[in-house]
Amino acid sequence: VKTSTSKPLSTAARVAMTLAAAMTMVVLSAAAPATATANEVNDPFEGFNRAMFKFNDGLDRWILEPVAKGWDFVVPEQGQTAVRNIFANALFPVDFTNELLQWKPKGAAVSLGRFVLNSTLGVGGIFDHGDTMGLEENHEDFGQTFAVWGIGDGPYLMLPFFGPSNPRDGIGMLFDSAARVWPYYVEDEVIWGVAAVGVINFRAGLIDEIETARETSLDYYSFVRNLYAQRRAAAIENRDVDDAAGDDSAASDDADDLYYYDENYDEDSE
Amino acid sequence: MMKTQSNRVATLALFGALTLFAPLLAPFSAQANDEAIAMVRQTSDSVLLILRDEATDSATKKERLEALLTEHADFPTISKLVMARNWKLLSAEEQTEFSLLFRKYLTATYGRNVDSYSDETVKITGSRDEARGDVTVQSKVMRSGDDILVDYRLRQFDGKWRIIDVVAERISMVSNLRSQFQEVVSQGGTKKLIALLREKSETGGDDVLGTAATK
Numbered sequence: 001v002k003t004s005t006s007k008p009l010s011t012a013a014r015v016a017m018t019l020a021a022a023m024t025m026v027v028l029s030a031a032a033p034a035t036a037t038a039n040e041v042n043d044p045f046e047g048f049n050r051a052m053f054k055f056n057d058g059l060d061r062w063i064l065e066p067v068a069k070g071w072d073f074v075v076p077e078q079g080q081t082a083v084r085n086i087f088a089n090a091l092f093p094v095d096f097t098n099e100l101l102q103w104k105p106k107g108a109a110v111s112l113g114r115f116v117l118n119s120t121l122g123v124g125g126i127f128d129h130g131d132t133m134g135l136e137e138n139h140e141d142f143g144q145t146f147a148v149w150g151i152g153d154g155p156y157l158m159l160p161f162f163g164p165s166n167p168r169d170g171i172g173m174l175f176d177s178a179a180r181v182w183p184y185y186v187e188d189e190v191i192w193g194v195a196a197v198g199v200i201n202f203r204a205g206l207i208d209e210i211e212t213a214r215e216t217s218l219d220y221y222s223f224v225r226n227l228y229a230q231r232r233a234a235a236i237e238n239r240d241v242d243d244a245a246g247d248d249s250a251a252s253d254d255a256d257d258l259y260y261y262d263e264n265y266d267e268d269s270e
Numbered sequence: 271m272m273k274t275q276s277n278r279v280a281t282l283a284l285f286g287a288l289t290l291f292a293p294l295l296a297p298f299s300a301q302a303n304d305e306a307i308a309m310v311r312q313t314s315d316s317v318l319l320i321l322r323d324e325a326t327d328s329a330t331k332k333e334r335l336e337a338l339l340t341e342h343a344d345f346p347t348i349s350k351l352v353m354a355r356n357w358k359l360l361s362a363e364e365q366t367e368f369s370l371l372f373r374k375y376l377t378a379t380y381g382r383n384v385d386s387y388s389d390e391t392v393k394i395t396g397s398r399d400e401a402r403g404d405v406t407v408q409s410k411v412m413r414s415g416d417d418i419l420v421d422y423r424l425r426q427f428d429g430k431w432r433i434i435d436v437v438a439e440r441i442s443m444v445s446n447l448r449s450q451f452q453e454v455v456s457q458g459g460t461k462k463l464i465a466l467l468r469e470k471s472e473t474g475g476d477d478v479l480g481t482a483a484t485k
Binding site for chain 1: 347350402440442450452463
């Protein structure tokens with residue numbers, strides 16, 4: 001996210017990188033035929049994506065996972081939760097901006113309330129008092145906002161280092177990064193270090209899950225691809241936010257195709 | 271004058287019709303959901319009972335879970351949904367073999383962590399009517415960390431509600447498996463799929479017990 005050492009240059013570099021990446025994403029999404037149904041992921045660059053996936057997975061197995069296991073061994077569960085909470089709390093500017101952009105005033109109010117409460121009584125976000133008071137945690141990013149605005153996701157893209165994405169969410173990620181409040185007076189090395197702690201701590205919370213997925217999936221690549229598609233769809237739809245109230249809206253026909261076995265599949269395809 | 275009167279008649283007629291039909295319609299759907307909820311509650315209670323039992327070894331626990339799964343999940347339907355258009359690529363014998371292996375695979379996958387039960391409880395949070403008369407029962411697995419949302423999609427077969435999908439944290443198992451199976455079939459055919467299922471249902475489960483025990 002941040003590359004060079006001196007501050008003005010790093011800002012310029014960040015803007016340049018953002019633009020370059022955004023343009024690449026737009027070109028990619030224009031080049032790929034957009035034909036995705038609810039249950040089939042649009043993945044025209046599967047060859048490239050699989051290569052990137054292999055690269056990321058190797059990086060994880062050799063570096064991130066061992067480090068995360070060490071972290072998990074050393075840092076007690078409360079400590080890991082505290083780190084997780086601090087990072088979640090620091091996402092406030094991104095959440096708040098996007099809740100407003102999607103016109104979710106209630107969500108924005110909840111985020112604001114949580115941020116004030118957790119930053120003060122929660123000592124900089126270490127403790128999540130908001131959750132115990134019924135202000136439930138929810139995150140909104142620019143990828144979700146673009147989706148709400150009606151922008152399609154485009155082809156599935158496995159980004160090196162960052163993992164599963166697509167042009168819409170990838171560009172969204174760049175906006176997220178810009179919407180974050182970077183303390184300009186802090187050295188780059190320190191910010192990198194803090195970001196690394198966040199990543200390691202996040203990975204430490206998924207040790208068992210990823211191990212299970214690797215061992216039990218028939219095809220780990222498509223397991224992750226489907227997981228990403230479903231997670232994003234749920235985040236965009238925001239069912240998890242109001243599930244307590246009960247979501248009575250009928251599922252769309254697209255989503256329901258999953259639960260219908262068509263006896264005439266063969267005739268359809270020929 | 272005439273107009274208001276005919277309006278009143280129409281309102282009365284409508285009201286009458288509603289009161290006549292309401293008892294026929296409303297309890298039907300409410301009762302259906304109650305039955306579905308009761309079924310999920312009963313099943314999750316049975317699962318918790320198996321997991322809490324410290325006197326039983328993990329192999330027996332897994333057998334019991336598989337029996338429970340066989341009783342409450344509709345494997346013929348799940349097999350078809352997961353395979354979708356690939357189902358017809360299998361011969362009758364292969365379909366039988368697939369269903370058997372698939373059940374074993376699911377038990378191996380979901381039975382991996384039979385020994386890591388701590389203090390989880392299950393709370394039913396609601397239900398939702400779905401297309402084709404299906405019902406989704408929503409539940410929450412309460413534990414020390416973040417709660418896990420688990421939805422069960424149920425369909426009625428001969429008056430009995432059976433599970434046709436499990437949606438954990440908004441991730442549908444049927445959707446995920448369908449996507450993987452489709453990929454395997456398109457790359458290596460149905461033979462590859464059956465071979466992989468056999469491999470994963472045999473080694474996958476055992477290997478995992480090893481890693482679970484050392485943790």
